[in-house]
Every structure is written in C-alpha cells, then in structure tokens.
Amino acid sequence: MSGFLIYPLPNEISAGLKRTMRDQFGNEPKLEQAQSRRSICRRCLRRFNPGERRLLFKYRPFQREGVFAEAGPIYIHESDCRPAAEILTGYPSEFRELPLLLRAYTQDDGQVDSKLIKDGDAETVIDAFFANPEVDYIHLRDGESGCYYARIERADEIRSV
Ligand SMILES: [Zn+2]
Secondary structure, three states: OOOEEEEOOOHHHHHHHHHHOOOOOOOOOEEEEOOOOOOEOOOOOOEOOOOOEEEEEEEOOOOOOOOOOOOEEEEEEOOOOOOOOOOEOOOOHHHOOOOEEEEEEOOOOOEEEEEEOOOOOHHHHHHHHHOOOOOOEEEEEEOOOOOEEEEEEEOOOOOOO
C-alpha cells in the first residue's frame, strides 16, 4: 500500500453544480466536448475521451481564503460519473503519460514547493514532499496550465469526506 491518499472532487460539489447550474462564484458552467485525452475529470479521476461532454466551471480547491488560495477552471463529466473509490490509494496508471505537476502546501495553504512529474513517476515526488514535515498536503495539477486536478494527503491522515 502506498503512503498517500488521493481525493477526487467531492460528490457534493459536482452534484451541487449540476443541480443549481452555478459554481461557487455564481457562474453558469459551460458545456463542452472533450477534443482529446489530454485532461482528467476531477470527479471520477479518469481521462476524458474525445467527444465526451463535460462541464467547465470555476473552483477554489482550498478550505479557506488566502494569498495562495487561487480559484481556477476545472472540468467534470456532464454524466454522473463516479471515481473508482472516494479515496484513491494509488496513483492512476493512465495519468503517467500526461504532463502533470505536484505542488506542496503547508497546513496554512502556503506553497512550499512545486515539481513536474518526470516519466510518470509521481510516487518519487510525493514521497520526497511528504518527507518534509512542513508539507501538509499536495495538489496534483496540470503541468502546463497549472489547473487543479486532485488533492493528495498522507495515508495516516484520513479525513472525512
Ligand atoms: Zn468523470
């Protein structure tokens, strides 16, 4: 078993968005079609297939407001997709060929470090970040746009979702 847990976008966020057709900031989500397998659905944490319909909306992946607590555009499937589990215990193999980065944060949402994943070997970067006691959690983000994909925590810090 790995020493970390990956948290997809909570169901309450995706379900709430589809119910109200408004994001946390009052924007109406945009309906689009995926053109490639380049991006990941934040809810089911699977890569989009070309032609799949998805909703684009704004999301702030932090629990509090703060100087590093940026909000940005994310996508989810328009259909009611589900992740393999509400907490993933391993890094998905189908992510390994995508250009992704990992960004480490303190408990107060301060940025500690940011590294591109080389050759799909996310575990090496995650283990190195979590070896630093200053690091509380990590974001998986797009390596080119910086867009948020998922939150990663140490396996010994299971939180309720
Ligand atoms: Zn999905």
